[in-house]
Amino acid sequence: MGPKRYLVLFQYRRTHYSGAVRTPADQPVFGVQNYLEQAAQNLKPLVPIKFCISSETDAGVHALCNSAHVDIQKEAGKPPFPGSILVSSLNHWLKSEEIQILSACQVPDDFHARFSALSRTYIYRLVVGCSYNSQIPVFERDLCWAPRGDHLNVPATQEAVQFPLGTHDFSAFHSICATMPPKSPIKTLIHVDLRPFSSFLSYHYIQRRLQFWELEFRSQSFLYKQVQRMVGALVAVGQGKLKPYHIKLLLEVRDSLAYPHNTIALAAGLFLKSVEYDDANLQAAGAAGE
Template sequence: MTSSKVRYLIFFQYFGTKYSGVMKAPSHQAILGVENYLEHAVSKLRPANDIRLWISSRTDSGVHALCNSLHVDIQRKDGKPPFSEDVLVKALNYHLQPEPISILSASIVPDNFHARYRALSRTYVYRLVTGCSHRSELPVFEKNLCWSVYGSHLNGTAVQEAAQFLLGTHDFSTFRSISSEMPFKSPVKTLHQVHITPSVGFLSHYTYRNLQFWELVFKSRSFLYKQVRRMTGALVQVGQGRLTPLDIKDLLEARDSMAFPQNCIAPPDGLFLKEVEYEEDFFLTAEESST
């Protein structure tokens, strides 16, 4: 006798430097994806059903997540009751050791819930720092966690002015990667939020010489492949005086990925998926799921 199958929404985070990205990679590949390790951790729970993870938001090699999400169906053997949310979190974190991947929370959701398609929005943060003449000058705790932009100055006001052109609904073809794996996906996206703010390093009480940290925040229901890194790269060019705010408007209106300036894309190191939002109504308690 087996218990009923239960669908869980799981929020998780990871340090992305050592992975090929969040999505599953072939097992023979030297560098695996975060999903490979998540799937292995779930399999350690010995479910009665075949396991498939549905991840809400794809991130590439070197990109980090403060909070990504997935849904998975788990059916236990021998008539055992479904895992409680707390037990599931602890068990998965135990089996994920020593990987830099952590389960933040788990919630029981309806059987028709889908982590990708039910997401209301995704928020990305890009961290960068000015004032470094060489990458070796970065504080040790910032290695692989921000983009060291050469130069001692970034005009945040000009960046914010340029960012306003990206707000709203547009055809973002210029900011889509030329090597997009989904060339037929609509390039029309609605950017709900984009702004730049001065920030601090991870150890805010310590002054890092003359370094200035910045954060660029982007919020939309979905993004095109490498759209955030391309927008970041172009905005940094504005901040350095190599492009004007009006140039961003012109790039947007060009609607041509070939119009994007060469060697302008931001590296993956400073990119973090910060948040995936859902409607509160989709969340169930363990008691509600059993009625």
């Protein structure tokens, strides 16, 4: 019997990880993948388990739900792992980490966590009313960004968020990274939205005159730091440093060097919210696997 392929959904808080993907063993800080694979070896597979991660989030970025596929080869005659057993076993070995397995199901052998994804959704959380990040409430630290200033022109920002929608050359919103291979800057932004964010502590925050906002972006894929650069430019519009039409101009100029200096948003407020697949196929595969 050959290996069985599983889709694994997992989440993590960025606290002390270098990012989502594996780092070499001699590095001082490991990636989430290092810990996932270390936990998976306790399943005693015939072949070491490797996680093929769909979305390679950077250091400082959280994930409400990331995904990966894994191939698990068991001894001849032994049945495949049910998804529920895989989840509970991995979570047992990950209990000391800020990583949690959400679900696992069998998928076809040709399923690929990255290339089978229909889209990815990111959210970015802002808090308005703090002069410095050190003034962010204790329970929100490392989970949002506090740009300087006590005001966000919401109508102007909502006007600006319409310009990136659709298919564009996002070169101006692409941070160049020498260690990453060049990618096409042409991306299609399916959805973008600005909305107030509330939590169980909202009343207390209102008393402190703090406002929380959430920006949401969905696309099949994103360029390196594209979301952080879009957020930074949109916040600059809300603060009056840029006009809404400047977002349109940045798209038209198609030059990373045209991006305003010191505008990029911090990583702390960025979350990978979800990776979307064809639900019907996954549900059928999961039912067959169980």
